[in-house]
Amino acid sequence: MQATAYTFDPATRSGSVLLDDGTPLDFGAEAFDAGGLRLLRPGQRVRIEMAGEGGERRITHVTLQTL
Template identity: 80%
Template sequence: MQATAFTYDSETRSGSVLLDDGTPLAFDAAAFDAGGLRLLRPGQRVRIEVEGEGAGRRIALVTLQTL
């Protein structure tokens, strides 16, 4: 699934993305580390993998979207 980076805190390695429908979804350090990234800037297009449904939905992986 694709999204746009919205926030990122380099100290905690966590942040949030906006899904293409505008829904915000937070990610934690584990999801950031799983993608092998070192830095993320708001506005960058990312690919995410999501686990769970409804209120239990969470991002498991964040990586840069490449063409």
């Protein structure tokens, strides 16, 4: 799934993304570390992987979107 980076705190390696429909979703350091990234800037397009359903839905992996 694709999204846009919205916030990112390099100290905690956590942040949030906006889905294409405008829904915000938070991610933790585990999801950021799983993607192998070193930095993320607001506005960058990212690819996310998710697990769970409904209220248990969470981001498990964040990588940069490449063409």
